[in-house]
Amino acid sequence: MTPTERSPLKFESADAxxxxxxxxxxxxxxxxxxxxxxxxxxxxxxxxxxxxDKRLTALDEVEQRISEIGDRVRRRTxxxxxxxxxALRAMEEKDEASACRHLVAAGEAEESHNRLDEARAYYExxxxxxxxxxxxxxxxxxxxxxxxxxxxxxxLDRALGLYRESRxxxxxxxxxxxxxxxxLGAGHVLADQGRWDDARESYLRGIERIESEESAEFVHLCNxxxxxxxxxxxxxxxxxxxxxxxxxxxxAADETAAAYLQHGRGKLYLAKGDPEAAQAVFRETLARxxxxxxxxxxxxxxxxxxxxxxxxxxxxxxxxxxEELAISQGDLPHLxxxxxxxxxxxxxxxxxxxxxxxEQALDVLRERELPSLxxxxxxxxxxxxxxxxxxxxxxxxxxxxAEEIYRRIGSMREAEEVALEVxxxxxxxxxxxxxxxxxx
Amino acid sequence: xxxxGGGVLLIGGGEDIVEALRAAAEPLDMRVAVxxxxxxxxxxxxxERPVVTLLSLDLPGADLDLAGRLAEEGDVGALVxxxxxxxxxxxxxxxxxxxxxxxxxxxxxxILTEVLRAATARATSVxxxxxxxxxxxxxxxxxxxxxxxxxxxxxxxxxxxxxxVTGESGTGKELVAQAIHRIxxxxxxxxxxxxxxxxxxxxxxxxxxxxxxxxFTGAVSRKIGRFExxxxxxxxxxxxxxxxxxxxxxxxxxxxxxxxxxLGGEERIAVDVRVVAATHRDLGALIxxxxxxxxxxxxxxxxxLHLPPLRxxxxxxxxxTLFYAARFAREHERPITAVSVEALEVLAxxxxxxxxxxLRNVIERAVLLGTGDTLLAEHIDLEGRAGPAAxxxxxAALPGYSPEMSMxxxxxxxxxxxxxxxxxxxxxAAEILGMHRNTVSRKAQEYGIELD
Numbered sequence: 001m002t003p004t005e006r007s008p009l010k011f012e013s014a015d016a017x018x019x020x021x022x023x024x025x026x027x028x029x030x031x032x033x034x035x036x037x038x039x040x041x042x043x044x045x046x047x048x049x050x051x052x053d054k055r056l057t058a059l060d061e062v063e064q065r066i067s068e069i070g071d072r073v074r075r076r077t078x079x080x081x082x083x084x085x086x087a088l089r090a091m092e093e094k095d096e097a098s099a100c101r102h103l104v105a106a107g108e109a110e111e112s113h114n115r116l117d118e119a120r121a122y123y124e125x126x127x128x129x130x131x132x133x134x135x136x137x138x139x140x141x142x143x144x145x146x147x148x149x150x151x152x153x154x155x156l157d158r159a160l161g162l163y164r165e166s167r168x169x170x171x172x173x174x175x176x177x178x179x180x181x182x183x184l185g186a187g188h189v190l191a192d193q194g195r196w197d198d199a200r201e202s203y204l205r206g207i208e209r210i211e212s213e214e215s216a217e218f219v220h221l222c223n224x225x226x227x228x229x230x231x232x233x234x235x236x237x238x239x240x241x242x243x244x245x246x247x248x249x250x251x252a253a254d255e256t257a258a259a260y261l262q263h264g265r266g267k268l269y270l271a272k273g274d275p276e277a278a279q280a281v282f283r284e285t286l287a288r289x290x291x292x293x294x295x296x297x298x299x300x301x302x303x304x305x306x307x308x309x310x311x312x313x314x315x316x317x318x319x320x321x322x323e324e325l326a327i328s329q330g331d332l333p334h335l336x337x338x339x340x341x342x343x344x345x346x347x348x349x350x351x352x353x354x355x356x357x358x359e360q361a362l363d364v365l366r367e368r369e370l371p372s373l374x375x376x377x378x379x380x381x382x383x384x385x386x387x388x389x390x391x392x393x394x395x396x397x398x399x400x401x402a403e404e405i406y407r408r409i410g411s412m413r414e415a416e417e418v419a420l421e422v423x424x425x426x427x428x429x430x431x432x433x434x435x436x437x438x439x440x
Numbered sequence: 441x442x443x444x445g446g447g448v449l450l451i452g453g454g455e456d457i458v459e460a461l462r463a464a465a466e467p468l469d470m471r472v473a474v475x476x477x478x479x480x481x482x483x484x485x486x487x488e489r490p491v492v493t494l495l496s497l498d499l500p501g502a503d504l505d506l507a508g509r510l511a512e513e514g515d516v517g518a519l520v521x522x523x524x525x526x527x528x529x530x531x532x533x534x535x536x537x538x539x540x541x542x543x544x545x546x547x548x549x550x551i552l553t554e555v556l557r558a559a560t561a562r563a564t565s566v567x568x569x570x571x572x573x574x575x576x577x578x579x580x581x582x583x584x585x586x587x588x589x590x591x592x593x594x595x596x597x598x599x600x601x602x603x604x605v606t607g608e609s610g611t612g613k614e615l616v617a618q619a620i621h622r623i624x625x626x627x628x629x630x631x632x633x634x635x636x637x638x639x640x641x642x643x644x645x646x647x648x649x650x651x652x653x654x655x656f657t658g659a660v661s662r663k664i665g666r667f668e669x670x671x672x673x674x675x676x677x678x679x680x681x682x683x684x685x686x687x688x689x690x691x692x693x694x695x696x697x698x699x700x701x702x703l704g705g706e707e708r709i710a711v712d713v714r715v716v717a718a719t720h721r722d723l724g725a726l727i728x729x730x731x732x733x734x735x736x737x738x739x740x741x742x743x744x745l746h747l748p749p750l751r752x753x754x755x756x757x758x759x760x761t762l763f764y765a766a767r768f769a770r771e772h773e774r775p776i777t778a779v780s781v782e783a784l785e786v787l788a789x790x791x792x793x794x795x796x797x798x799l800r801n802v803i804e805r806a807v808l809l810g811t812g813d814t815l816l817a818e819h820i821d822l823e824g825r826a827g828p829a830a831x832x833x834x835x836a837a838l839p840g841y842s843p844e845m846s847m848x849x850x851x852x853x854x855x856x857x858x859x860x861x862x863x864x865x866x867x868x869a870a871e872i873l874g875m876h877r878n879t880v881s882r883k884a885q886e887y888g889i890e891l892d
Contacts, residue, residue, distance in 0.1 A: 012640060043610035043794030044720065045678050046638025053640055313804065356639055362658070397660035 011035050012053035020367065022115065026069045027062070029330035034061040048316075049353055051339060051360040052327060072113075079109040080122075087129075100130035100138030104145055111149065114333075120149045140169040140178045147185055151192070154372035156409045160189045180206045180217050187224050191231075192373055194406075194413030200228045216254035219245045219261060226264045230271050238268055259285055259294050266301055275309040292329045296322045300334075300341050307345055315345055332368050336361035340381050347385045358382035376405035380418060387425055396422055447471030448556060449490035451481030452499030453522055456546055461494065464552035467865060468560070478502060485510070490517050492559045497523040498545070504537045511538025518559035522547070565778035565814050566758075568766040578796075579615050580763045581756030585748030589616065596743045597623035602695070604740045605718040607747030610797030613718035616745060617676040620716055629673030632666045636687075637679035645687060646703050655704025667700045667711050674714045680740070681721030681732060692736045715740070750792040750799060757788050757799065764800050765815055768807040775813050782817040790822055811873070855880070856889045 014031055018024055035055035041047055046054075083106035090099035107122030123145040130139035147162035167182030169175075183206030190199035203224045210218050222245030229238035242265055249258040262285040269278035282302040290298065299322035306315035323338045325331070339361040346354020361378045364370070383398035399422045406415035448470050450461055458474055465472045473488045475481040478501045485493065493516040495502055511519045518540040523530060526544035534542040540559050543551065574580065579590070596603055597620045605613045614633060621631045639647055646655070650665030667675060677683075683691070694700055695715060699708045717740045726732035750757065761779060769776035783806075792798055802822060803815075810819035858869050859880075866880050873880060 040609065040720070041637060043608075043797045044635075044637060045609075045614055045633075045797075046635040049635065049638035054638070313808070353635060353638060356643070359640065359643060359658075391661070391663070393661035394663065401660070 008056040008058070010038075010053065011055045011057055014057045015053075015367075025114070026072060029332070030062050030065050030069060031057050032327055032332065033330050034058040034065070035327065046353075048351070049356050051356060052323075052335060053360060053363070055327075076109055076113050080106045083109065091129075096129050096133040097135040097138045100126045100133075100142060103129060104138070104141055107145055111145075116149050116152055120146065123149065136169050136173045137175050137178065140166045140173065140175055140182070143169060144178070144181060144185060147189075151185075151189055152371060153369075154409055156189050156193050156373075156411070160186055160193075163189060176209055176211055177217070180209050180221075183209065184217060184220055184224065187221075191224065191227060193410045194231075195410075196228050196232050196413070200225060203228065213248050214251035216252050216257045219249050219252050219254065219257035223257070223260045223264050226261075226268070230264070230268050235268065235272055238264075238271075242268065255289060256291070256294065259288055259290055259298075262288075263298065263301065266305065270301075270305055270308065275305040278305040279309065292325055293331060293334065296325050296329075296331060296334045296338070299325070300337055303341050303345075307341075307348060312345060312349060316342070319345065332364060333370055336364050336370065336374055336378055339364075340378055343381060343385055347388050350388075352389050355382070355385060358385060372405050372409050373411070376402045376409075376411075376414070379405070380421075383421070392425060392428075396425060399425070447473060447488060447490050448492040448494065449473045449475065449481070449484050449488050449516075450494045450496075451475050451478065451484065452496030452502060453494065453545070457494075457496070457522065460547055460549045460552055463549035464556055467553060468556055470556060470560075478506075485515050489515055491564060492518045492520060492556055494520050494522055496545075497521055504533050507534065507539055508537035520555060520559055561778070561780075561814055564782065565780045566762065566784065567778045568762055568769065568776065570766065574763055574766075578763070578800075579612065579619060580759050581753055582759070583748070583753040583756045585746075586753060586756060589745055589747055592743070592745045593619050593623070596620065596745070598625065600624075600714055602714070602740055602742045603716045603745055604737075604743070605716065605745045605747065606723075607718075607720065608749045608793075608795055609720045610795035611747040611749060612796050613720075613747060614676060614678060616747065617674070617678075617716040617718065621674040621676075621714075624674065624714065626673050626714055630670050631674050631676065632670035633676040633678060634666050635678045637682040641684055641687075644683070645690070648687070649690070649700045649702055650705075651703035652705045655702075659704065663702075665700065665702065667694060667713055668709065670713045671711050672713075674716060677715065677717040679719060679721075680717040681719035681723055681726055685731070685733065688733045688736050692733060692739060695736075695739045750795040757790075757792070758784055760796060760799055761787055761803055764803040765807060768804045772804075772807055774807050774810070776807055776810065776815055777813045779815040780817060783815050783820055786817045786820050786822075851883070852889065855883060859884065859889060 011031060015028070018028065032052060032055075035052070035057055037050065038054060038056050041050070041054070083102045087099040087102035087106070090096070090102060103122050103126035107119040107126065110116075110122060111119035123142050126142035127139060127146065130136065130142050143162050143166035147159045147166060150156075150159035150162060163182050163186035167179050167186065170178030170182055183202050187199045187202035187206065190196075190202055203221050206217070206221045207225075210221070212218070222241045226238045226241035226245070229235070229241060242261060245257075245261045245264075249261055252258075262281055266278045266281035266285065269275070269281060279302060282298055282305060285298045286295065286302070299318050303315045303318035303322065306312075306318060319338055319341045322341075323335070326334045326338055339357040343354050343357035343361070346357060358378060358381065362375070362382075365375050365378060379398045379402040383395045383402065386392075386395035386398060399418050403415050403418040403422070406412070406418060448461065448465055450458065450472065452475075453461075461474075462472050470491070473484055473490065475484045478499060481495070481499075484490075493510070495507060495510070497503065497507075507519060507521060510516045519538065521530075521534050521539045521542045522545050523542060524545050526542055531542050541555055543555060579586070593616060603617075603620060605616050607613055617633070618631060621627060634644075634648060636644060646659070646663060646665065648665050648667055650663045650668055651659050653659055653662050677691070680691075694711070694713075698712065699710050701708050723732050723737055727734045727737060750760075761784060765776055765779050768774070787799070787802075794801075802820060805821055806815050806819040809821075810816070855869070855873065858873055859866075866884075869880050
């Protein structure tokens with residue numbers, strides 16, 4: 001090859017060349033965003049298995065974006081500095097409550113760029129400052145922000161403690177809104193842990209406190225309760241909570257809350273074994289003005305519903321649309337879920353090569369340090385995939401990894417479900433027939 | 441085939457038939473040509489090249505012999521006979537003569553419309569074969585390039601020779617590899633395929649050769665690699681041109697020594713595997729650039745087999761279209777029984793950069809999304825990309841739709857939308873909705889659908 005000849009790098013090669021440093025996060029996102037499908041492989045036999053790793057980088061385009069990336073970094077740094085100086089000025093005036101809020105704002109600027117460690121540092125300082133004044137609303141806010149970061153990191157017990165503490169502080173200062181949000185946050189964490197009874201109690205506490213039902217918080221509480229009841233199998237109660245939320249959603253005028261309710265309705269149809277009705281709901285949700293994250297989740301739900309209905313080509317199309325959206329928006333945290341869904345599809349199709357999707361999901365989870373809950377989900381789905389093709393030893397190993405994660409983060413119900421799957425697999429026939437490799 | 445005229449020709453028949461025919465053809469947008477006598481009628485056939493020819497057997501000189509000769513010549517399109525004395529014998533004799541239908545006169549415009557519609561569909565479409573009678577492997581066609589490939593498969597299949605299959609993406613290289621395996625003495629043993637481009641580089645080695653538990657992070661258990669799984673059988677290494685040089689060296693060693701070693705393992709394991717490799721890349725150029733090992737190339741290319749691109753395979757597009765339409769209609773339980781000539785012409789003109797795989801995907805999409813019993817040109821979407829189904833269009837909710845509606849209400853809403861779109865044309869609406877025209881008319885009345 002002459003020095004001037006170049007072949008575009010695959011994303012996997014580019015990624016492997018870069019050190020794993022937080023400072024390169026935006027550059028990595030730009031590499032993803034500017035990447036494109038390898039046209040030469042579009043009609044190849046491996047096209048069905050394409051993942052982000054196999055996309056080709058467009059370095060010329062990335063190079064053009066360097067100054068834009070630099071501007072984003074500068075704007076974030078400036079924003080943080082402005083907030084910090086504002087906090088210091090507030091301290092000059094002995095206004096610790098304001099200083100606390102400015103430090104929270106600095107943390108939010110970091111969090112919006114997914115710099116969670118940095119965000120946490122600011123929130124901790126905000127909490128320290130916020131504990132001093134008589135106006136403790138800043139303290140409650142800092143506690144909720146710390147809880148949110150902890151939840152993003154998969155530190156669920158810590159997140160729960162922080163949300164509960166924030167609720168207590170809010171109650172003590174008669175901050176009703178803060179108390180309701182604390183109940184909502186705690187409920188979500190308890191739901192993450194599969195502690196459905198406790199989650200229900202937390203959401204209901206929020207309902208008791210809420211002053212107006214025509215609010216986004218009320219809609220979210222109704223959705224949370226609907227999810228709880230659906231997960232414990234009380235579909236009638238789940239339906240009732242959805243209906244209550246839907247009744248006030250228009251007045252609450254919060255598109256995100258309304259979209260979550262529709263999600264909930266679609267998931268309820270899936271739980272009842274009615275994928276056709278679920279599809280209709282998810283398609284209707286897609287017609288709403290959603291942000292890209294909600295759109296990605298809805299597309300994945302639609303893909304799941306289509307898969308359950310046996311409409312596999314359409315399911316794949318929906319998941320691939322979610323993938324394109326996640327890539328074009330640099331939304332890497334949602335990519336593992338896309339690949340898990342494509343892996344499920346491969347399992348349904350009996351496509352042994354579908355293991356690449358699970359490996360890709362785990363890669364992204366590892367590199368982005370995404371929540372352990374998602375890692376557990378990926379390992380569990382991968383385990384079922386391995387079991388489908390008779391790789392019992394690998395399946396059990398992966399189930400056990402998922403179980404260990406669930407136990408570590410306190411999701412005991414999920415852990416027990418996985419333990420049961422392991423039992424069933426171990427008790428299964430010892431002569432599992434391996435999939436005939438002649439067919440794919 | 442292919443009716444350039446697109447109209448209906450009437451030979452004989454009185455004023456009442458002419459009037460009924462004009463009324464019948466109007467909703468179908470068909471041009472009507474009327475001739476009085478036989479001689480004029482025969483000239484009309486040559487000039488008009490109609491889609492449908494109505495021949496009145498009451499015309500002096502017109503009989504079943506004539507009808508048979510006209511049907512055989514083929515320029516009449518679909519031949520429909522009119523007679524004032526229709527009976528079972530005439531119907532049977534007419535069918536034997538090659539007529540599509542026999543109608544008793546006098547006849548109403550409504551009946552003629554249905555007859556014209558059905559005859560048009562039959563004249564301008566090709567019926568699907570029973571795909572169960574065709575090769576399951578999908579290696580369909582009679583073009584010179586494909587026949588050469590068949591001959592090579594037949595010659596090399598029974599041997600143990602390593603085969604290198606080349607051709608653009610989507611030409612069917614894996615199908616060829618499977619065919620080679622099926623006619624080899626190893627047919628009852630495993631056929632294991634590996635796509636070397638799709639599997640991440642860091643996983644490909646362990647996929648091929650297996651690994652022991654703990655050999656690397658993520659090696660949660662022992663894994664049997666594809667070479668071992670293919671023992672006594674055939675391994676198909678697809679897209680071998682994409683393999684790294686490091687792995688190429690290991691493949692070469694396996695070909696030379698017939699042994700593999702699992703990652704993290706110490707034992708050398710004998711494998712008896714027949715290798716078929718494939719690539720869309722120009723291996724000669726890769727060798728020149730130092731990206732592919734020449735010694736490996738010579739080991740792989742003991743026999744070379746090239747698959748031509750679909751655009752060079754002439755009438756194979758038609759044969760493949762009919763095959764896949766039949767297969768997908770059966771798999772997806774769709775009532776497709778024919779493909780229109782126009783659709784076949786559209787497909788024949790396409791360049792097919794994705795070759796057979798692209799064609800397959802286009803046909804599957806068309807079968808899934810088409811309505812009625814015939815695949816039409818409007819069902820063919822050549823803009824879609826990889827994947828068996830084009831991304832569904834953003835499904836805006838049907839205006840007025842609500843999940844609280846009953847199925848009847850949804851049907852009524854949809855029917856109204858369709859009728860508005862086709863400006864109240866029941867025939868066109870029936871095609872879109874996949875139901876009989878009379879059903880559309882009845883339901884529209886029941887649902888109280890009124891268009892402005």
